[in-house]
Amino acid sequence: MNEKIGPYHIVDLSPGRRVWVNTLDLSWPAHTIYGLLEVDVTIARRLIAEHKARTGETLSFAGFLTFCLAHAVDEDKSIQAHRKGEKHLVLVDDVNVGLMVERKVGEKTALMGYVVRAANHKTCREIHDEIRKVQSEPVPPGRGMPNWFRSAMLLPWPLSRLAIVLLRMNSRRDPTIVVSMGGTVDITSVGMFGGGHSGWPLTPTFHPVGLAVGSITWKPAVVEGRIEPREILNLTVTFDHDIVDGGPATRFVRCLVELIESGYGLCETGDR
Numbered sequence: 001m002n003e004k005i006g007p008y009h010i011v012d013l014s015p016g017r018r019v020w021v022n023t024l025d026l027s028w029p030a031h032t033i034y035g036l037l038e039v040d041v042t043i044a045r046r047l048i049a050e051h052k053a054r055t056g057e058t059l060s061f062a063g064f065l066t067f068c069l070a071h072a073v074d075e076d077k078s079i080q081a082h083r084k085g086e087k088h089l090v091l092v093d094d095v096n097v098g099l100m101v102e103r104k105v106g107e108k109t110a111l112m113g114y115v116v117r118a119a120n121h122k123t124c125r126e127i128h129d130e131i132r133k134v135q136s137e138p139v140p141p142g143r144g145m146p147n148w149f150r151s152a153m154l155l156p157w158p159l160s161r162l163a164i165v166l167l168r169m170n171s172r173r174d175p176t177i178v179v180s181m182g183g184t185v186d187i188t189s190v191g192m193f194g195g196g197h198s199g200w201p202l203t204p205t206f207h208p209v210g211l212a213v214g215s216i217t218w219k220p221a222v223v224e225g226r227i228e229p230r231e232i233l234n235l236t237v238t239f240d241h242d243i244v245d246g247g248p249a250t251r252f253v254r255c256l257v258e259l260i261e262s263g264y265g266l267c268e269t270g271d272r
Contacts, residue, residue: 019153031241035253036200039233040221044263051266059266062099062189062213063128067265069211070095070119070127072256073185079209079244079252080184082175089243090175095120098183098207101134115183124265146181171206178206189213200236208243209252212236233260 048059073080073095081089097119100111114134116127152163171178186207198219201212214234221230237256239249258264 033239035237037235041233047263047266067124068259074120094118096183098186185209187211208240210238
């Protein structure tokens, strides 16, 4: 024991965490645009609260954001293109949203990757039901990852580094492999880090468009010429500048903010 630092002990890094660390090494595009947004979610949160008061059901806020993201991308699907080699792009017709879903594993909870496929063709209610169903089901073997991918991410060093290099090369040659596992765009919720304070998360992603959901706080805002307290969501939008230029990015952000702030789709969830 190193007496200079006092008592300490060593524990195993769980297989799930090792897979995630190596998976993150596949991300971080070289040319990234970040947008730090403040989005007024007062209307959306009120609609969700009113629905719960009527029915006792808590609508998934992540499902609502997934719905808005999918429909904003649907306005210009070129922003979710993936590079194929040096001269081509792969344009996918459906908007498949990758997200992390928390599920029970015995007495503990675990995060599992999940893709809401064709989310641009689903209602907010359908996405909510899909997420709730996934949360209630037993965790599948490998937490939904293909066996070959999980095995590659668990290889000992330096074989794991070699696997990452080969996967990067192969995903550039055939990006449909990455899309099939993680979707065409993604959303990450790290709002628990806010603790009632404002903050914008910066998270790695291997998608051309990604949302990182931060904290929700009450802030004064101007509404129809009046200063009112509003619930403000800190939202980070990430673009791969190899795919998305400033104009399309601006139009996407404008559309996304309008959808979220209006509570788009929540009035159509129906009472259960």
